[in-house]
Amino acid sequence: MKYIQHSGKTLSIVDLIALKQAGEKISCLTAYDASFSALIDKVGIEVILIGDSLGMVIQGQSSTVPVTLDEIIYHSRCVTRGRKQAFVMADLPFSSYYSKTIAMENAAKLMQQGGVQMVKLEGTRIAVIEFLVDQGIPICGHLGLLPQSINQLGAYKVKGKEQQEADKIFEDAQKIEQAGAGLLILECVPSVLAKRITESLQIPVIGIGAGVDCDGQILVLYDMLGLGEGKRPRFTQNFMEGADSIENAIKHYHYAVKKSLFPTFKQSY
Numbered sequence: 192m193k194y195i196q197h198s199g200k201t202l203s204i205v206d207l208i209a210l211k212q213a214g215e216k217i218s219c220l221t222a223y224d225a226s227f228s229a230l231i232d233k234v235g236i237e238v239i240l241i242g243d244s245l246g247m248v249i250q251g252q253s254s255t256v257p258v259t260l261d262e263i264i265y266h267s268r269c270v271t272r273g274r275k276q277a278f279v280m281a282d283l284p285f286s287s288y289y290s291k292t293i294a295m296e297n298a299a300k301l302m303q304q305g306g307v308q309m310v311k312l313e314g315t316r317i318a319v320i321e322f323l324v325d326q327g328i329p330i331c332g333h334l335g336l337l338p339q340s341i342n343q344l345g346a347y348k349v350k351g352k353e354q355q356e357a358d359k360i361f362e363d364a365q366k367i368e369q370a371g372a373g374l375l376i377l378e379c380v381p382s383v384l385a386k387r388i389t390e391s392l393q394i395p396v397i398g399i400g401a402g403v404d405c406d407g408q409i410l411v412l413y414d415m416l417g418l419g420e421g422k423r424p425r426f427t428q429n430f431m432e433g434a435d436s437i438e439n440a441i442k443h444y445h446y447a448v449k450k451s452l453f454p455t456f457k458q459s460y
């Protein structure tokens with residue numbers, strides 16, 4: 192297994208596709224500030240996401256819905272200042288991509304002011320994805336559990352357990368790739384569905400609660416550091432357990448992803 196070594200060069204989507212083709216796992220984490228970004232980068236994690244999860248873990252909101260574009264831009268600027276090598280992408284927040292032109296305006300701001308290399312949006316917005324890709328905006332899709340839809344869903348639950356729903360997610364993944372997306376995140380879906388999707392796509396598929404067969408894994412940084420009160424989702428693991436520093440916990444996570452030691456069946460559905 193050949194890990195990407197620090198070369199001073201910032202990774203591109205082409206490097207991530209090369210990792211998929213070489214069968215090497217892609218390790219990803221969220222970050223929201225320059226200090227954690229620099230640490231994650233130093234460890235060698237390949238992708239940093241400025242997720243709208245910042246609404247919950249930074250701002251103490253009960254969902255990602257209140258997060259604004261300006262807040263994502265602010266945290267993206269902090270993160271991009273801290274990293275050297277990692278590929279950086281950020282979420283388009285709730286209600287910031289409801290039409291092609293609004294999505295274009297907001298994605299451009301996120302790239303120009305936030306400095307990110309790709310924007311992520313939830314769901315099957317094929318016309319929006321095609322339009323953004325045509326305008327030169329790299330896109331990461333997001334299927335399975337869609338946290339921005341929590342007020343329609345009512346609860347954070349696994350998606351695709353029923354065959355009909357699984358087939359719909361599978362078909363949506365194909366459409367998102369055909370629309371030109373460069374990456375896909377699958378959140379909280381059965382491992383067997385995630386494996387089927389990962390094998391069917393050319394673009395890298397990154398899982399969170401989607402089993403070990405995805406091309407890579409992502410976790411919310413504060414979850415993997417065991418921060419926060421209350422019941423944790425099944426798919427997370429506290430890597431601070433047994434680690435003597437935050438840096439070593441992040442190294443352990445990186446190693447576990449690279450060696451397919453995380454997630455195990457305990458963190459999968």
Ligand code: KIV
Pocket residue numbers: 221240241242243244245282376378399409410411
């Ligand atoms: O907002 C976020 O952190 C995310 C990850 C959970 C994938 O979308």
